[in-house]
Amino acid sequence: MSLNFDPSYALEFDFGRGQIRMANAGERVIVPCDALLALCQGASEDAVRDFGRRLGTEAGRAMNDRLGEAWQASLETVLEHLGGELALMGLGSLSLERWGQALVLSFSHAPLGGAGDLLLGSVLEGAMQRSFGRDTVAIKLMRDDQKVRFLMAGRAGAHKAGNWLAEGVPWAEVLSRLATRGVS
Amino acid sequence: MNPEVDKLQELLARVQRNAALPRTLVSASLRQPSEPRHEAPPVAYAAPAYVAPVGEFTAEEMFFESEPPPPPAPAPVYVPEFTREAPASASLDSSVDDLLLEDPFPSAPPGPSYNDVLEEEPIPLVAVAPQRPLDHEDDVSGVVAISEFADEEPEELLEDDIVEMTSAEAAALPTANNTLDELSFDDLDDKHSAPPSEAEPPASSSRSKIAGTMDEALARAAEQIQLEEGREVPLKTPPPESGPQAALPAGLHAPLAPDIEELLEADILPSGGVRAAVPTTEQLGQTIDLEEARGPSLELDHALASEGLHDDSSSEELEVTLPGREFGGGYQEDLMPPPEARQELDAHRQRLGEDSVPPPPESLAQYPDAQPSGFAPVIVPASVTTDSYSESVSTVTVDAPSKAEFAPELLARPDVSPSPVAKFIRVEAPRPKTFMELLDSSLALGSD
Numbered sequence: 001m002s003l004n005f006d007p008s009y010a011l012e013f014d015f016g017r018g019q020i021r022m023a024n025a026g027e028r029v030i031v032p033c034d035a036l037l038a039l040c041q042g043a044s045e046d047a048v049r050d051f052g053r054r055l056g057t058e059a060g061r062a063m064n065d066r067l068g069e070a071w072q073a074s075l076e077t078v079l080e081h082l083g084g085e086l087a088l089m090g091l092g093s094l095s096l097e098r099w100g101q102a103l104v105l106s107f108s109h110a111p112l113g114g115a116g117d118l119l120l121g122s123v124l125e126g127a128m129q130r131s132f133g134r135d136t137v138a139i140k141l142m143r144d145d146q147k148v149r150f151l152m153a154g155r156a157g158a159h160k161a162g163n164w165l166a167e168g169v170p171w172a173e174v175l176s177r178l179a180t181r182g183v184s
Numbered sequence: 185m186n187p188e189v190d191k192l193q194e195l196l197a198r199v200q201r202n203a204a205l206p207r208t209l210v211s212a213s214l215r216q217p218s219e220p221r222h223e224a225p226p227v228a229y230a231a232p233a234y235v236a237p238v239g240e241f242t243a244e245e246m247f248f249e250s251e252p253p254p255p256p257a258p259a260p261v262y263v264p265e266f267t268r269e270a271p272a273s274a275s276l277d278s279s280v281d282d283l284l285l286e287d288p289f290p291s292a293p294p295g296p297s298y299n300d301v302l303e304e305e306p307i308p309l310v311a312v313a314p315q316r317p318l319d320h321e322d323d324v325s326g327v328v329a330i331s332e333f334a335d336e337e338p339e340e341l342l343e344d345d346i347v348e349m350t351s352a353e354a355a356a357l358p359t360a361n362n363t364l365d366e367l368s369f370d371d372l373d374d375k376h377s378a379p380p381s382e383a384e385p386p387a388s389s390s391r392s393k394i395a396g397t398m399d400e401a402l403a404r405a406a407e408q409i410q411l412e413e414g415r416e417v418p419l420k421t422p423p424p425e426s427g428p429q430a431a432l433p434a435g436l437h438a439p440l441a442p443d444i445e446e447l448l449e450a451d452i453l454p455s456g457g458v459r460a461a462v463p464t465t466e467q468l469g470q471t472i473d474l475e476e477a478r479g480p481s482l483e484l485d486h487a488l489a490s491e492g493l494h495d496d497s498s499s500e501e502l503e504v505t506l507p508g509r510e511f512g513g514g515y516q517e518d519l520m521p522p523p524e525a526r527q528e529l530d531a532h533r534q535r536l537g538e539d540s541v542p543p544p545p546e547s548l549a550q551y552p553d554a555q556p557s558g559f560a561p562v563i564v565p566a567s568v569t570t571d572s573y574s575e576s577v578s579t580v581t582v583d584a585p586s587k588a589e590f591a592p593e594l595l596a597r598p599d600v601s602p603s604p605v606a607k608f609i610r611v612e613a614p615r616p617k618t619f620m621e622l623l624d625s626s627l628a629l630g631s632d
Binding site for chain 1: 632
């Protein structure tokens, strides 16, 4: 198990065949972001979620191939390898935040913008499912020009947090409430 | 045999018998006729220890060096002077009888003292060695007489010299008509070694003519005593520094005439004997009577001695009455045995079955044993325990008698209902080791 993510020779461009291949993976297609975004915006939410989970599953599989036993990996290791795989897809730079017991994953420099947050959340859910076997719900906490934060929670916690967020509760307060309610 | 030869043999035997006796002065062995003799008349007193000043020869250098040190060129002090032949009277030996019959009060002044001999110059001291070095074999007692370093001719010889005389020499002697007592070795000396012209005794000779009979000797002695009473006799003890001898004061008398027996003892006893160590009255000087010791006189404390004993008024004041019968074998009860005998005493008491040995002292930390009688500590354990460890193990020790009327009062801490006594502040959750743990905790949020 390599502790450091090594992207060397991760992509192979075959100009004779006109193909792009990822190492230990199949062919890739480089599409413009606008076209993809237009597709996602034209598709249903479930279609976008399903598309995104497929991307995440592919990233999770590649991380497991690199790490071997991902369930024993540390925070730093998972962040490094999963972020590397997502970076190879061109989805942005992955970050990890720990708010008490809450796990918050964020993307920065994402090319799709706010229209692609549902896709990004779906990618994370697919990666968690493929790598750790946990069904998670990525709740979008906030979004600004540079970064989008997703709370990785269960269904119940995601429901509460969604309601609080819908009520206009700040995302920090949502995290505090989730922590307090969880203890009492 | 000739009767004279018999007498001579008898004399020889006598001399040999006397020769076996120890003597103080060095006996002059038989010397060669040509050997010069440098003997001074024997000194009757022991010479004091002489400390040679710087630049002067010490006695050891003169006595034991085989050859004299080369004299310094400009100092003519020790120029030898031995061309003069020894007088005929000194060439022969003299016997002990001569010493015994010697006039105890010589008319001539006493011989030079040790310091005088050493300070006179020229003194033929060093020149003795070139002619005949001092041989320790000749020395019988290890002490060299001062006479060996004097330039005066010896006037008396000891009997050891006669021991060496052989019978042939004795037979060669002319027939003597004198009796044995009238024999004079001076006559032999005169006839054998020295011409008549050199037979004159030296001026320093103190020997007088031997009396023929006892009456004549007594008459001479009385006459000598009369002569001695009329003149002052100088002190024989030399002053610490060289110089003229101090005359006796007018109030002091001259020393008494030596006894013949003392002279004999002085001849027999060694020089460092008792006689030499005891100073004479003249040497001690004036006697001063010491005053009696001052201070309190020692007195017996009669009152202290009579306190613990019987008060016997009939006894004398300084007498002590022996203790009575009740004091025999008794002792004071409050006396403590010595620490080294305590263990043995305890073992003895245990063998006798006595239980009077006191137990060792108990500390408060030990659980007390059952006390048979008297005061005993009562321990009341606390029935209430608290969170404090020190309070839960604390005990109360009360010294109280075991009788009922003095029962201890029991004190107990009142009961307290259980309630939270501490509030813990939750600290931040520990950092999860793996990503899986954080994911699970995060999934659990909001699940109630």
